[in-house]
Amino acid sequence: MNDTQMKDEYMLEIKNLHASVAGKEILRGINLTVNAGEVHAVMGPNGSGKSTLAQVLAGHPSYEITEGEVIYKGKNLLEMPPEERAKDGVFLAFQYPVEIPGVSNSYFLKAGLNEVRKYRGLETLDALQFLKLLKEKMKIVEMDPSFINRPVNEGFSGGEKKRNEILQMAVLEPTLAILDETDSGLDIDALRIVSEGVNTLKRPDNACIVVTHYQRLLNYIVPDFVHVLVNGRIVKSGGKELALELEANGYDQIKEAATV
């Protein structure tokens, strides 16, 4: 098996990724591979670089990549602008979804979906076709139809914003979904709804990276792999039992081990 074939087999391959913001290095050599059908959890204490990793994969312009590479479906992901990544199936569920005043949720989603469909060589949907699809998808996250015409995220509660993120994921049907602390600020009901939504969307040909601080979410979204991020590096990887271990012992032990 030569190198090229190897690359094609992975959906995502992160190699020695270093990233900085405003001159401060946050990611300091991340290595991670993700295959289709897998769910990876990235855990770690506050400030370990979890959200940075998520944002860098989505193409946030504030981060500077200083070293390493990210291969997605055989392409150099870091060279693609954020909209190109999204069209090609990368989706980031934001930790802090952005309010877009004056733009309705449905218009926003229709615009995004049609771009993705064009990219995939599918016909774009008209307003009626889209509305039908949107109503179906809204059932997955138990969202009230009144959210269709409200401005994107404006005046939404924390839980409603997170549900709206999963709704967008359901509409755009990404290949690689990255959930950035989707569980933060959710009560137990919202957590269940959001997780069930994510599980419903799971398919053999897509993958998911779940970034979280707490093990709680992983009771609902069961990962195949758990990675512990400390100080911008993955210091430990394992199966789902690693999350339970962290829950019991906290991050301190691992932090100490990492600094040795």
Add this chain to the structure above:
Amino acid sequence: MAEQTKTSEEHYIASYHNRRSNGGKNAPEWLRLLQDEAIERFQSLGFPTVKHEEWQFTNIAPFLKTALAPSTPAAANVRREILEEFLVHSDAPVIVLVDGYFEEALSSVPDSTGIRVQRYDAVSAQQPSEQTLSALAEISSASQKNPFSALSLALTQNVIMIDVPEGAQVSQPVHVLHLSTQTGKEAAMVSSPTLLVHAGKESSLLLLEVFTGAADADYGVVSAAGVVIQEGATVDHVRVQREGAKAFHFGTLAVRQERKSRYTAFSLAMGGSIARTDVTIAIDGEDCETMLDGLYISAGEQLVDHHTFIDHRYPNCSSREIFKGIVTGKSRAVFNGKIYVHHEAQGTDSKQTNKNLLLSNEATVDTKPQLEIFADDVKCTHGATVGGLDPAGLFYLKSRAIDEEAARDLLTLGFAGEVTAFIRDESIRHLIDALIVKQLQTMVAHTALPEIVH
């Protein structure tokens, strides 16, 4: 500079007297007396310079250099199609003024509309009604300080009066279209239409007022509107200023609200090379509600200026003012919003916001919110912002597969849509949204600009 100003004033005063001595085209005697007073006021006020506090950001030198002649009735017939763009529906009641002259052939206000329309000019020399005089008094009052209000009254060709009888509910939007047709080849002209509105007790009126003209013509519009809203009455007033790119527009809007009345205004300003609107709202009774909103769009070397003044004289009234601006190219936008709360006006609830979207490094915004409060039991807030498109919003849209250009357009339209959402009448809101999209399309030259969705 000073000499220039003087010459220019003398030019307009001479124009006035020329017309005055040329008997046939004159207004009725009572109006002429008012106009004589107005030209005297104009003479004593003189044109403003940037040394006047109210004009410090608005240099009118290009206007002063262009000696405009009072307009004459248009020679050619105006095709109705020109107006259709501004009609909410094709059989809406419509009053058309072409170059400041009432155009009977294009106007139509069926009796079923529920309003009385009166005109005062050389053709129809009737005596003024009490309602007419009370609405005119508002313009007179504005002209005490504003030379353009005085000039407008002095030079007006036509006074159009919309009289809404007591208790009448006018649900059809009444259109007043001011069209300037003078093309660039002829002498540059100025028209000075005067619109009066009197809403009787417990009546309601929906009014759409539009100023427009030929894109390539040098012309001026020095207009004035006086509005009186009696007890318990409601007036919804949407104004569109889409003059031609080379035009000068100086507009006065003077409103007086009696107790328990409601006035909601939306102003869309996007035309003209220099466009200035002065709005005065006198709250003249308890329990009034005022909403004064607007959007201005400027590009190229345009100067768009709004000066508003809400005068809270009575207790327990509320006012909300939201003006937004999309400012690009080398243009300049000026917003000066003054809210004055008198000692007597206890319980006033007033909110003012001015937000500007600055889309170019060479554009300028001067914003000056002014709150003067002399009562102690009031709730008043004001604020102004100037900034570019939200980078977090841009990234969010791009992360959902929307291209950079489309994301910028969407945020810009969203910025506009947030304020047009206040237009209560749906058909007028659609019309305004469409005009905004069209304007932005010519400015940013994106062919696939989406629509505004509420």
